[in-house]
Amino acid sequence: MDFAGTTVVEDLSFDVKRGETFGFLGSNGSGKTTTLRALLGIYLPTAGVLHIDGRPFTPEAGSRLGYLPEERGLYKKESVLTVMTYFGELKGLSKKAAASWSMNYLERVGMADKAKARVDKLSGGQQQKVQLGVTIMNDPELLILDEPTKGFDPVNRRLLMDIIEEQKRAGATVLMVTHQMEEVERLCDRVILLKGGRAEAYGTIPEVQNQYGGTMIRVGYSGEIPESPHYEISLRDRNYAELTLIGTVDEALILRDLVGAGVLVRSFTTSKLSLEEIFVSVYGEQNEMVGA
Amino acid sequence: MCMASRTKWWVPEMGRNNLRTVIGFEVGRTLGKKKFWFITLLVPIAIGIVIALVSLGNSTAASTIDAQSDAKLTFTYSDASGYVDPAVATALGGTAVTDDAVAIAGVKSGDEDAHFVYPADPAKTPTQVYGVDKGLFGNGEYEGVATQVLIISAQDQIGDPSLTALAQGSVSVTSTTFTDGEEAAGFMGMIPPLVFLLIFFLVFVLLSNQMLTSTLEEKENRVTEMILTTLNPTVLISGKIISLFIVGFVQVLVFLVPALVAYVVFRTSLNLPEVDLSSLTFDPIQMIIGALLALGGFALFTGTLVAIGAVMPTAKDAGSWFSTLIILMIVPLYSLSLILSDPNSPVVQIFTYFPYSAPITAMLRNAFGSLAGWEAAIVITELFLLSAIVLQLAARLFRYGSIEYTTRVSFKTAFARPKATSTAQR
Numbered sequence: 046m047d048f049a050g051t052t053v054v055e056d057l058s059f060d061v062k063r064g065e066t067f068g069f070l071g072s073n074g075s076g077k078t079t080t081l082r083a084l085l086g087i088y089l090p091t092a093g094v095l096h097i098d099g100r101p102f103t104p105e106a107g108s109r110l111g112y113l114p115e116e117r118g119l120y121k122k123e124s125v126l127t128v129m130t131y132f133g134e135l136k137g138l139s140k141k142a143a144a145s146w147s148m149n150y151l152e153r154v155g156m157a158d159k160a161k162a163r164v165d166k167l168s169g170g171q172q173q174k175v176q177l178g179v180t181i182m183n184d185p186e187l188l189i190l191d192e193p194t195k196g197f198d199p200v201n202r203r204l205l206m207d208i209i210e211e212q213k214r215a216g217a218t219v220l221m222v223t224h225q226m227e228e229v230e231r232l233c234d235r236v237i238l239l240k241g242g243r244a245e246a247y248g249t250i251p252e253v254q255n256q257y258g259g260t261m262i263r264v265g266y267s268g269e270i271p272e273s274p275h276y277e278i279s280l281r282d283r284n285y286a287e288l289t290l291i292g293t294v295d296e297a298l299i300l301r302d303l304v305g306a307g308v309l310v311r312s313f314t315t316s317k318l319s320l321e322e323i324f325v326s327v328y329g330e331q332n333e334m335v336g337a
Numbered sequence: 338m339c340m341a342s343r344t345k346w347w348v349p350e351m352g353r354n355n356l357r358t359v360i361g362f363e364v365g366r367t368l369g370k371k372k373f374w375f376i377t378l379l380v381p382i383a384i385g386i387v388i389a390l391v392s393l394g395n396s397t398a399a400s401t402i403d404a405q406s407d408a409k410l411t412f413t414y415s416d417a418s419g420y421v422d423p424a425v426a427t428a429l430g431g432t433a434v435t436d437d438a439v440a441i442a443g444v445k446s447g448d449e450d451a452h453f454v455y456p457a458d459p460a461k462t463p464t465q466v467y468g469v470d471k472g473l474f475g476n477g478e479y480e481g482v483a484t485q486v487l488i489i490s491a492q493d494q495i496g497d498p499s500l501t502a503l504a505q506g507s508v509s510v511t512s513t514t515f516t517d518g519e520e521a522a523g524f525m526g527m528i529p530p531l532v533f534l535l536i537f538f539l540v541f542v543l544l545s546n547q548m549l550t551s552t553l554e555e556k557e558n559r560v561t562e563m564i565l566t567t568l569n570p571t572v573l574i575s576g577k578i579i580s581l582f583i584v585g586f587v588q589v590l591v592f593l594v595p596a597l598v599a600y601v602v603f604r605t606s607l608n609l610p611e612v613d614l615s616s617l618t619f620d621p622i623q624m625i626i627g628a629l630l631a632l633g634g635f636a637l638f639t640g641t642l643v644a645i646g647a648v649m650p651t652a653k654d655a656g657s658w659f660s661t662l663i664i665l666m667i668v669p670l671y672s673l674s675l676i677l678s679d680p681n682s683p684v685v686q687i688f689t690y691f692p693y694s695a696p697i698t699a700m701l702r703n704a705f706g707s708l709a710g711w712e713a714a715i716v717i718t719e720l721f722l723l724s725a726i727v728l729q730l731a732a733r734l735f736r737y738g739s740i741e742y743t744t745r746v747s748f749k750t751a752f753a754r755p756k757a758t759s760t761a762q763r
Binding site for chain 2: 085087103110119122123127131132134180
């Protein structure tokens with residue numbers, strides 16, 4: 046994808062399997078939203094193709110797609126029920142069915158009393174809930190969520206995650222952009238990490254952990270930890286060290302090498318790098334986690 | 338939450354036309370707003386109030402005049418002309434006197450209502466009327482009676498009512514002119530085609546602001562990205578244009594129905610002239626051309642305003658373009674005399690074929706009979722063709738402009754993305 050001569054996304058290839066939840070990760074400007082917009086036909090790639098169910102997306106298929114864009118917005122001067130019913134009709138429901146679905150949803154999220162309120166009279170969080178409702182109307186086959194929890198407080202974030210999980214259980218394929226790594230670890234089957242418009246890592250979470258950082262060994266010891274081609278010493282204190290394994294190495298072999306080198310090993314624990322640790326190691330320290 | 342069983346992703350009904358839904362939503366939310374009705378009803382209510390006040394005023398004035406007419410006027414008069422028939426003057430309440438000064442003194446003291454001094458030649462010298470002040474309407478009666486005395490006296494002397502009518506200039510003339518051997522319609526043939534100009538102008542004045550802001554709303558509310566994934570932008574914009582037309586039709590009805598009712602019910606009390614529709618001449622060709630020009634012009638201006646709305650980030654930014662468009666549209670009206678007198682002049686020709694001045698120029702020329710058939714065909718084709726292009730352009734700009742929330746989209750940028758917009762056409 047080129048914009049005014051600048052390449053935003055390049056050489057990117059991935060697939061999302063039916064029924065899975067796929068995490069789209071990356072720092073600001075890494076090309077996540079651009080890729081989603083290309084997927085939805087808002088942009089078309091300068092080269093290459095993006096398909097949903099084997100063909101390019103067209104708006105006519107939108108009734109089975111739930112898209113929550115990064116830039117949120119609704120018809121602000123209209124009532125909540127009017128807006129939801131309108132989108133429901135556009136997604137193929139009858140007016141009556143759309144209104145009924147909307148009322149059930151509003152009740153579910155504790156907003157039944159706001160059905161006739163104008164959208165611009167709602168709080169930001171309430172508007173987010175309405176937007177999510179519009180997104181999941183008519184039981185979409187594919188949910189594309191661009192930072193779905195942005196603007197939610199912890200209580201409503203949990204509610205939203207429950208709803209996404211519910212959609213997933215009902216068979217929806219979910220593609221979500223998020224900076225909340227705990228959400229990714231909780232929900233996603235597979236992820237892709239974008240950096241500079243290219244795939245930095247791609248696969249299941251364990252695969253990515255192996256691919257990017259692999260296993261970490263925490264060692265309590267006395268003596269001198271030797272250098273080794275099998276690990277990198279991430280942290281070394283007087284009696285404590287963290288060793289990041291390079292490639293696929295048997296942890297028992299490391300322990301044997303340490304003992305063999307005369308190190309008195311007091312404790313030896315292994316753990317995988319968390320996604321957040323991988324994210325930070327890939328993109329560097331970033332204080333602000335806002336969308337691309 | 339109830340989750341229905343999921344169906345196959347690609348099913349035929351997914352490709353259905355959402356045009357009706359868009360029209361229903363747009364029309365419903367416009368007509369459902371109190372503000373719309375407040376603004377729309379403001380004009381007929383204002384007209385109603387004016388009619389009521391005028392009607393009341395006329396009624397009061399008529400009552401006053403009637404009351405004053407019922408009271409018998411008595412007057413004195415002197416006649417130097419010899420035209421006044423004493424019998425006529427007496428019948429109307431007059432008494433002949435010879436001393437004007439005494440008679441005027443009698444009026445001043447209130448002993449007499451009025452005194453008229455007829456000069457030797459009433460056709461050249463004004464008749465002098467003196468009377469007791471009876472107010473604006475009452476004082477008119479003196480002149481009326483003084484004039485009636487002379488007219489009836491003159492009629493009696495002529496002895497022939499027809500001659501009298503001719504002498505008074507009561508002559509009607511009916512003209513018949515011919516063009517290419519056919520009877521020309523004349524002025525009454527110009528009025529019906531001009532109705533399309535009136536409708537075009539009225540609809541544009543009423544709806545232009547809504548046309549401009551119709552897509553800006555989606556943009557300003559950041560709602561277009563969701564819309565674009567459920568709806569083809571061409572369908573959305575077409576729906577909006579049709580909705581605007583329906584809303585405009587409702588507004589015109591709200592304006593016209595009270596006006597028609599007022600005309601029918603209050604025509605007499607408002608002293609409005611009676612319109613004889615039978616005297617209007619309807620040329621079917623002219624009417625069809627007028628209708629097509631109005632429709633093509635409406636489509637072109639609406640599409641253009643929608644395109645401007647799609648390009649500009651806010652309504653304020655769109656304002657200057659909007660003004661330019663209005664100027665282009667109405668500039669032919671400033672050359673009305675030229676359009677009437679010299680339709681083949683280069684200026685009128687440019688106005689006729691330049692798309693944004695074409696609707697009004699061509700509609701005027703059509704009504705005045707100076708627009709040839711081939712010229713009308715070119716202008717109509719041009720308007721509809723350009724409307725279709727502008728509609729596609731508006732859809733393209735809307736599609737790309739929808740996600741440029743804070744900056745103006747340049748045409749160059751929009752057209753630099755042929756691929757990115759091509760799905761909108763599918």
